[in-house]
Amino acid sequence: MLLCLCLGIAILIQILMEDRGGHRYLFAAVFLVPALWIYLPGTYRWTIDDRGFSRGRRLVPWKEVTRIDLRTFPRGFRSPGSIDLLLHAGTKRFLLRTYVEKDARELARRLRKALREPLFSATSQRRVEEVWKRR
Numbered sequence: 001m002l003l004c005l006c007l008g009i010a011i012l013i014q015i016l017m018e019d020r021g022g023h024r025y026l027f028a029a030v031f032l033v034p035a036l037w038i039y040l041p042g043t044y045r046w047t048i049d050d051r052g053f054s055r056g057r058r059l060v061p062w063k064e065v066t067r068i069d070l071r072t073f074p075r076g077f078r079s080p081g082s083i084d085l086l087l088h089a090g091t092k093r094f095l096l097r098t099y100v101e102k103d104a105r106e107l108a109r110r111l112r113k114a115l116r117e118p119l120f121s122a123t124s125q126r127r128v129e130e131v132w133k134r135r
């Protein structure tokens with residue numbers, strides 16, 4: 001992502017310095033658009049509290065959560081360990097991905113406290129905690 005962004009910016013600067021345009025702007029866009037498409041969703045902040053969770057401006061109360069899909073990717077040879085939580089709230093779905101053990105443990109603790117047993121059970125919490133265990 002950073003390579004695409006840097007390359008796109010370098011091409012754009014070169015185009016602006018030479019004072020030529022037209023199709024060359026399209027060439028710079030070929031590198032800039034994918035980099036921004038990857039970068040911008042990563043800048044949204046998640047907020048989780050007693051009322052619910054939000055990504056950006058919209059707050060989703062805990063009572064609206066109907067299902068949680070938990071996918072774990074254990075620490076191993078090529079993976080530092082990560083979890084994906086797919087939260088279903090009505091017709092909306094939210095993907096929360098974390099690669100940090102401390103954040104994942106805190107998230108699991110908060111979900112266990114906020115949601116009823118069938119949605120996020122003690123077994124799910126243990127699965128999150130075991131992702132970073134050495135084998």
